[in-house]
Amino acid sequence: MKKQIRALIPLVCMALMCSCSQQGNDTDSRMDMFIDKLMGRMTLEQKLGQMNLVTGGDMVTGHVMSNELEQMIRRQEIGGVFNVKGAGKILELQRIAVEETELGIPLLVGADIIHGYETVFPIPLALSCSWDTVAIEKMARISAIEASASGVNWTYSPMVDICRDPRWGRIAEGNGEDPYLGSVLGPAYVRGYQGKDMSGKDEIMACVKHFALYGAVEGGRDYNTVDMSRQRMFNEYFPPYEAAIRSGAASVMNSFNLVDGIPAAANKWLMVDVLRDRWGFDGLLVTDYDVISEMSTHGYASLPEASVKVLEAGTDMDMVSSGYYSTLKQSLDNKAVTMEIIDKACRRVLEAKYRLGLFEDPYKYCDTASVAGKIYTPEHRRVARDIATETFVLLKNANQTLPLVPKGRIALIGPMADAANNMCGMWSMTCTPSAHESLLAAMTKELQGKAELIYSKGCNIYADSTVENNANGIRPIARGDNELLLRQAMAAASKADVIVAALGESAEMSGESASRADIRLPDVQQKLLRSLAATGKPVVLLLFTGRPLVLTWEDANVDAILNVWFGGSEAAGAICDVVFGRVSPSGKLTTTFPRHAGQIPLYYNHMNTGRPDPDAKVFNRYTSNYIDESNEELYPFGYGLSYATFEYGAVSLDKTTLTAGDSITASVKVTNTGHCRATETVQLYTRDIYASLARPVKELKGFRRITLEPGESREVTFTITPDMLRFYNSQLEYVWEPGEFDLMTGPDSKNLSSVRFELK
Known part of the structure; x- marks a missing residue:
């Protein structure tokens, strides 16, 4: 079947490839000659089409339906698509692009493969707590194998934004607060995704994001503005971007926020002077979702003017807004933009496709016969489970409460105990949650014949159903009556020797558009935990979260706290591995946990003041401190306990x-x-x-x-x-x-x- 399809590739592309392959061994020279000839055949509209990236509609952010998408491809109006899942679907889209258009230019196919495809690994913030570059590269390698088998050739990862404000939901997508650690971990993602040179059929293009400074948004509120000195940019926020780019990342995505009062995508100093000239990045630069059209809301520019400014700032591909495709022809006629700069952007899109090997084999990522043997395999799942155990951080373990001995009666209580669809955490839209195991199911198997497991949900995520619906997003957890749930939980606790409380955030409470002003445990969960602690029985808090939380009361009143973040598709088994002592926890925090939200931003590598507080235990007037709270963190950067000492x-x-x-x-x-x-x-x-x-x-x-x-x-x-x-x-x-x-x-x-x- 594949040979028959490949025989239909338009003669023009085959001829160009053959002529270029005879021009010596220099890859760049062959690529330049090939693209020169191809662009010589292209109309302005076809070039603008290559610079247009649309969403396919299979996932939650999509809105372009299948028939419309196919017609856009036939009209050569797009150069790439994202949010399409399934090798068969992507094969058909590539077939249309290659066989039913004049030039036969294949598509870039992107997806937000942030921490796994079908086999989902811990969220990136959790992965960073492993401090294990080998594990992270292996995670990215497996992600690339699974995604490429499904037709995807471009992932929008790694996110290397430094974040020191845990209110920001997208802290879950990054590597924490430290520029050095971020500079080590970012390249590991790139190596895993891209392999040696993206020539292999299971190597895909990485995309470093969000350039730049997105993790420093004011108030921790998503899409908000950023304002800082350039000296701080270079010393504290830029290093992870530069390291990932210098490691060979083939694409970069710019960010939503303002930088120096200018939307980042239109900031020529940022995109040209720093990214392209200073760091030498010559790859594909793409906007984030609808960034160009949002510039009018910023009060910066209308769509036509914004499109020109973003193009002049070095961005090659427009995600979703269609500003390039719908306005640049008129801007060219009006001499507001030059053909030279359009050609430069189009060329970079074509270069990315060339480097992926799509011109040589447009269907290299569409081998539908091999998909089943590469997706969610037992080996991939084993690796995911092993890596998950490395990410859990033991925050407290009074009287060696953990590991638990599997005997007697153990109560498992909390809304996250039987929430299999939430184990993966945010940005896991390509997985199949119904295939995942809940913590309740895993512990039931673990304790069978050894101990009695008593389960109770205990409470909802939030007391208020509207707030909970906002929080849960695409991963709903069935609600019950809060008072009835509490009574049932206390009845279960009364029968138990030890209580395991599975509490915290639900999966969609972190990630994009998931900022929180109050980063304590939600209200009704606090009430449940206080009631469980009041029994006087040992309480182990299994904390599910995508960000640092304020745990001052919990630290003072709970026997053991194991932060399990969101551990991926194999989280439940991995939690059992650690809770019952087969594996000693080894995770170390990559973000500081504050004692109070009023301390934010709080991070270890701060500057000193001229009047540092000499004693955090008492209030010292005329020093840099608070009247009502210590300067001290609850858990410092790098912190994490073990079952050993x-x-x-x-x-x-x-x-x-x-x-x-x-x-x-x-x-x-x-x-x-x-x-x-x-x-x-x-x-x-x-x-x-x-x-x-x-x-x-x-x-x-x-x-x-x-x-x-x-x-x-x-x-x-x-x-x-x-x-x-x-x-x-x-x-x-x-x-x-x-x-x-x-x-x-x-x-x-x-x-x-x-x-x-x-x-x-």
Whole structure:
């Protein structure tokens, strides 16, 4: 069947490919010649069509129906489509594009494959808490295998926005608050998606987003404005974008927010001066959803003018607004835009297709016969379960409440206990939730023949049904009467030896358009938890969340807290693995958990003030603090407990003076003083004591994940070079400056051993 289809590829594309393949071995030269010849045949309308990206309508954000979409392809009005699921559907769309149009140009087919396709992995914020680049690359590799088997060749991931405001729902999509960690994890996604060079049939195009600064929106409110100094951009927010781009990401998506008062997509300094010129990005740049048409609402420009400004700012493809396709011809006639800049954008779209190998084989991602053997396979599910266990963060474990011994009577109570459709978390629209297991089902199997499991829902997500409907979105959880549910829960708790409370956010309470002003446990869940704690029985809180929450009461009153985030399609089994002790939790926080929402933004690598608070336990007037709350966080960046305990020795240096071209070796001995095999993430921080610009109180500069048997010790070493100590000065020069530095190691950003060295 595939050979018959490929035989129908228009002769024009075949001829162009053959002629270009004879021009030596240089891929770029062959690509340039091929695209030159192709564009020489294209009309203005066909070029604008290549720059037009539409949604197919299969998923929740879509609105273009199938027949309309097919006609648009036949008229050569679009260059790509997203939100279409199914290899058969995509095969037909590609067939129309290749066989029923004059030029036969194949389509880009995109999807929001954020943390898995059918096999869904933990949400990205959870993945970052593994601090495991190998696991994250493996996750992206499996995602690419499954998506490509289903016809998708472009994923809108990774999201590398730095976020320090947990009210913002899209914090769940990123890697947390730290620029160094984000710069390490972003490239792992890119490597996993794109493989060696996107030439393989299971390698797809990554898209770094959202450029730029989207995670710093004011008030944590989605789509809101951003305002910060350029020095802060370069030192604190830009590094993960640059790292992902320099790792070879083939596409970038710009963001919704304003930057310097200009919508990011139209900000020429951002898109041209920084992204293209400074960082050398020559790939495909696409807008986010409907960004161009929204510029009129910003009060910035009408659709025709906005389309020109975005194009001139270097953006090649217009997602959904159709501003390019519907207005640029008139703008060209009016001399508001040049043919040269249109050609440049069209060329980048065609280059992306060429690099994906679509001109050579338009159907490389449409092998419908092989789909079943590559989707949601037992091996993929096993990997997803193993990775999920690495992401859970043990926040509290008084009296070694965890792991639980499977005996006696265990009460499982809470609205997230029997919510299989919520295990995957946000941005999991390509999966099949009906195939997933609930925590109740997994624990029932786990305890069969060992202990009695007593289940009660306990409460709804929110007391108010309207608020809950807003929160649950496409993942509804059946409601009940709150008072009846509470009575049933207390009856179940009265029979139990230990209580496991499955509480927190539902899946769609984080992600896009899911900002929260109050980031405590929802009202009716607080009431339930307080009632369970009042029984005096051990209570284990399994916390489902897509963001840091305020857990001050919970930390003071609950025996154990295991943050399980949203662990993906295999979350339920992975939770059992950790709760019952087959795996020791090893996750470390990549975001600071505040004591109160009024402390936000709260992050570990802050600048000091001229009047720092000398004692957080008491109020000190005329210092930088609050009358009614401590400056201290509840759980610091890098924090996470284990079923084992680890003893850190003092950090030592092989020398205390560092010069250009030289290095220092820092060493710290770590010992597993517990009773089980466990993994620890050893963290390295530095502080620049004096510099031409005030520098943070500490900055992450390295980490090592080590696994130790009980009683085993290991010497962990880090190599310190002058390049690690660079920063952008007031002239945006990337420099290191001589002076003294503190070097710190430890299990998190707060509990550290320190030594000083000098950079000369």
